[in-house]
Amino acid sequence: MLKDITLGQFFPGTSLAHRLDPRTKILLTVVYIVALFCAESFVSYGLMVALLITGVKVSGVAPKALVKGLKPVLFIICFTAILNLFYTPGEILVQFWVLKITKEGIFTAFFMALRISMLIMGTFLLTYTTSPISLTDGLEALLGPLKKVKVPVHELSMMMSIALRFIPTLIEETDKIMSAQKARGADFESGSLLDRAKALVPILVPLFISAFRRADELAVAMECRCYHGGQGRTKLHVLRYQPRDYVVMGAYAAVLAAVLVLARFGL
Amino acid sequence: MADTIIKMEDLAFSYPAEEGNVPLAALNGVSLSIERGSFVAVLGHNGSGKSTLAKHMNAVLLPLGGKVWVDGMDTCDENLLLEVRRRVGMVFQNPDNQIVANVVEEDVAFGPENLGIPTEEIRQRVDAALQAVGMEEFVLQAPHHLSGGQKQRIAIAGIIAMEPACIVLDESTAMLDPSGRREVLDTVRRLNREKGITIVLITHHMDEAALADRIVVMDGGRAVMDGAPKEILTRMAELRAIGLDVPHTVELLYGLREDGFDVPVDALSVEDCADAIVAALAPRA
Numbered sequence: 001m002l003k004d005i006t007l008g009q010f011f012p013g014t015s016l017a018h019r020l021d022p023r024t025k026i027l028l029t030v031v032y033i034v035a036l037f038c039a040e041s042f043v044s045y046g047l048m049v050a051l052l053i054t055g056v057k058v059s060g061v062a063p064k065a066l067v068k069g070l071k072p073v074l075f076i077i078c079f080t081a082i083l084n085l086f087y088t089p090g091e092i093l094v095q096f097w098v099l100k101i102t103k104e105g106i107f108t109a110f111f112m113a114l115r116i117s118m119l120i121m122g123t124f125l126l127t128y129t130t131s132p133i134s135l136t137d138g139l140e141a142l143l144g145p146l147k148k149v150k151v152p153v154h155e156l157s158m159m160m161s162i163a164l165r166f167i168p169t170l171i172e173e174t175d176k177i178m179s180a181q182k183a184r185g186a187d188f189e190s191g192s193l194l195d196r197a198k199a200l201v202p203i204l205v206p207l208f209i210s211a212f213r214r215a216d217e218l219a220v221a222m223e224c225r226c227y228h229g230g231q232g233r234t235k236l237h238v239l240r241y242q243p244r245d246y247v248v249m250g251a252y253a254a255v256l257a258a259v260l261v262l263a264r265f266g267l
Numbered sequence: 268m269a270d271t272i273i274k275m276e277d278l279a280f281s282y283p284a285e286e287g288n289v290p291l292a293a294l295n296g297v298s299l300s301i302e303r304g305s306f307v308a309v310l311g312h313n314g315s316g317k318s319t320l321a322k323h324m325n326a327v328l329l330p331l332g333g334k335v336w337v338d339g340m341d342t343c344d345e346n347l348l349l350e351v352r353r354r355v356g357m358v359f360q361n362p363d364n365q366i367v368a369n370v371v372e373e374d375v376a377f378g379p380e381n382l383g384i385p386t387e388e389i390r391q392r393v394d395a396a397l398q399a400v401g402m403e404e405f406v407l408q409a410p411h412h413l414s415g416g417q418k419q420r421i422a423i424a425g426i427i428a429m430e431p432a433c434i435v436l437d438e439s440t441a442m443l444d445p446s447g448r449r450e451v452l453d454t455v456r457r458l459n460r461e462k463g464i465t466i467v468l469i470t471h472h473m474d475e476a477a478l479a480d481r482i483v484v485m486d487g488g489r490a491v492m493d494g495a496p497k498e499i500l501t502r503m504a505e506l507r508a509i510g511l512d513v514p515h516t517v518e519l520l521y522g523l524r525e526d527g528f529d530v531p532v533d534a535l536s537v538e539d540c541a542d543a544i545v546a547a548l549a550p551r552a
Contacts, residue, residue, distance in 0.1 A: 133370060165369040168411040214364045220327055221365035224357045225378040225425060226349050232383040236376035236393065 010131050016244065017059035017129040022138025024245040028252050029126045035256045036115055036122070044262045045114060051255050052118055052125075061128045069124045070117055077116050084109040132164045134237075141239050154230030166214070173210060177203050272338055272433050272465050273301040273324055273355065279332030280319055293319040295488040296333065303432065306459045306466045308476035308496075311485030312510045320485065321437045321469045325355035338432060353382060356426030358439045362418035366410045371402070371421055374410060378429040389428075396428040399462070400454050416447025420454055427458070433465035434458070440475065452478060473500060473514045477535045484509070497533035516540035523547070 012018075017025075032051070039045050056063055070077070090104030127135070140157035147153050178188065181202050188199050278297045284290035293316045301307055311317040322328040323335050326342040335342045337351045356378075359365050368374040372393050379389045397403045400420040410418055419439055426434055436455065440448040452475060459466045468479060476482050482499040484492035486509040492499050500506070503513045503521055513521075520532045520540060534543040 131370075133368070133373060161368065165367065165410075168409075169363050172411070214361075217359065217361060217364035218367070221357075221359055222367060222377075224325060224327060224352055225367075226352050226381040226429065227377070228349065228381065234380050234383050234386060234389065236373060236380060236386065236389045238386050 011061060011065070011128050012131070013060055013129065015058060015060040015129070016248075017055065017061075017125070019242075019244070020129075020248060021239055021241055021245045022130050022134040023142050023239060024241070024249060025126050025130055026135075026138050026142055028248065029123055031252050031256050032122045033119060035259045036119055038256075038263050039115075039259050040111075040263050044259045045111065047255060047258060047262075048118060051252075052122060055122070055125055059125060059129045061125065065128065066121045066124055070120055073116070073120060077113050080116065081109040081113040084112050133161060136161045136164070137235075137237065137239060154233075158230075162218070166211075169214075170207070170211060174203065174207055177206050270303040271300045272303045273299075273467075274336045275299045275320075275323065275333065276335075277333035278320075278323060278330050278335060280323065280328060280330055282319075292488050294323075297485075297488070297490050298333075299483065299490055299493075301433070301465060301467060303465055304459075304463045305481060306456070306468070306479045307481045307483060308468045308470060308479035309483045309485060310470060310473070310476045310499075310511065312471055315485040315509075316488040317469050317471075317485045318437055319488075321357070321435050321467065324433070324435050324467065325357050326351050327357070349382075353378075353429050354431050355433045355435060356429055356431040358419065358422050358426060358434060358436045360438045360441050362415055362422060362442070363411075365422050366418060366425075369409050369411075371397070371408050371410060371413075372406045374421060375424045375428050378425055382429060392428045392430070393424075396424040399427055399458060400424045414447060415443045416450035419443065419447065419451045423451070423454060423458075427464075431464065433467065435467040435469070437469045438471070440470065440472070448475070471511070473512055476500070477514060484511070496535060500535060501532045520544075 032048075035051075036048055039048050056066065085101060085105045085108075086099050088102050088105035088108045090102035092100050092102050093106070094101045130138070136157045139160075140153055143151070143153045143156075178186075182188070186199060186202060188196060190196075191199070276298050278294055278299075279292065280294040281290040281292040295316075297316075297320060299320075309317045309320060319328065323330060323342070325337065326335075326348055329343055338354050340347045340351055342351055366374050367377045375393045375396055376389050379392050384392065393406075394403065397406060400423050402417065402420050402424060405413065405417070405421075410421060413421065422439075423434065434455065436451075440451050443451065455466050455468065456478060458464045466479075468475060470476055477496045477500060479496060482492070482494065482496050483490050484499060484506070491509065492502065492505065500514055501517055503517065506513050514535055516535055516537060516539075517532060520530050520534060520543065523530050523544070524532060528544075528547050530543050530547045534540045
């Protein structure tokens with residue numbers, strides 16, 4: 001049952017979105033988020049929606065998968081929308097008791113909901129089209145300059161990729177421990193919330209112990225393979241920007257500029 | 268004297284004791300030379316010091332007494348650490364805990380990447396290493412979808428990609444099912460024969476040890492026997508005395524001999540054993 005959890009949510013493919021350099025995609029996602037927060041009118045939002053739709057079309061990711069990604073945050077979206085709906089001052093349209101709905105409120109609520117859902121869909125597009133490994137590679141390369149100010153960029157990305165590597169292993173292990181505890185009569189499914197939380201202890205303790213043991217063994221194995229930090233390390237896959245990266249980056253820059261200009265004119 | 272890759276002289280080691288206890292010696296003066304290109308099995312039961320011995324072969328542990336030289340380099344010299352480790356690769360027991368990346372090719376590339384090999388050469392080494400262990404079709408697979416034997420072969424490929432002179436397998440078959448064990452053993456035998464890589468196989472399985480050119484038997488932190496498999500595995504009484512099982516074939520032949528049949532006791536494989544028995548029975552028929 002735990003095997004169904006998909007983490008990293010990567011859909012392999014060969015579309016343009018998949019072939020872009022991970023650094024490009026990370027940068028574009030940042031640009032996209034900035035633009036999203038600068039957009040203030042129907043025109044600029046229209047532009048952003050068009051951008052997102054183009055992105056989805058190009059990536060070949062099923063729109064259904066993106067919408068599904070919204071489910072866990074549906075509550076937050078609704079909550080923000082409702083708050084904005086009632087608490088934005090302005091021209092009152094409807095009023096009952098202390099609650100008033102203003103014209104501005106409707107707009108803000110609508111835009112807020114749109115903004116959050118587009119934000120989430122945009123970032124999902126990144127993780128759907130980029131494998132966890134190239135994502136960490138991209139992050140390491142982009143954060144490279146921070147090494148100068150003693151940020152352990154290589155170590156962080158190594159930690160991230162090892163964590164990703166061990167997720168399936170630990171999930172499998174959790175499954176095994178759960179079965180072992182069930183065989184001894186442990187009950188994870190009934191009782192109050194507190195009971196069920198307590199029932200997790202006999203799973204977590206062995207899981208942690210085994211995780212530490214694994215970490216220890218892995219560290220020795222890595223040392224045996226001459227690992228000595230990021231210094232003097234080469235890579236099997238070296239990231240290189242292709243012409244397509246520049247083209248796409250140009251297009252995004254144009255959209256960001258357009259949104260900024262539009263915002264300037266209050267549109 | 269033949270070319271030695273690993274030389275140990277009067278090696279002693281003990282693990283730090285828990286409070287109030289006397290430290291228990293894991294190795295008590297082991298002297299051992301391993302020839303380049305040979306296939307040596309180190310046999311012993313749990314706690315005999317065989318794993319501790321293995322960990323000294325690439326400076327995971329450093330001797331408390333005596334010396335270890337790898338290819339003429341003293342393992343205690345910190346400046347030579349990387350050189351020592353690129354010459355002697357180590358494959359461990361648990362396949363899951365030695366795979367670093369979540370794509371096979373990235374994992375095999377991990378060693379060469381650490382050595383600072385240029386990108387194009389890493390590519391060649393990865394492909395060659397995967398071919399050497401017969402896993403070339405799995406380049407882009409995720410390791411957790413592979414079987415235990417396949418994972419161990421990937422781990423071996425990761426070592427081969429560093430182009431070592433010697434591979435130490437520290438009970439690498441202990442967690443595998445019979446078919447996985449066979450996969451791994453076939454792979455290391457082929458590497459030994461075809462590429463001349465020295466293999467040190469740490470094991471407690473007699474039948475695995477029988478595949479080697481030479482067996483070193485460990486007991487109580489000492490190398491108590493050292494010789495060719497036929498010579499070692501037929502010393503039934505001594506092996507039993509230190510708690511090791513004798514191969515079934517040898518046991519059978521011993522029994523037959525005691526009952527007055529004229530059979531050799533050094534037919535280790537099942538086929539040889541059968542032939543020997545048939546040969547012994549033939550005159551009677």
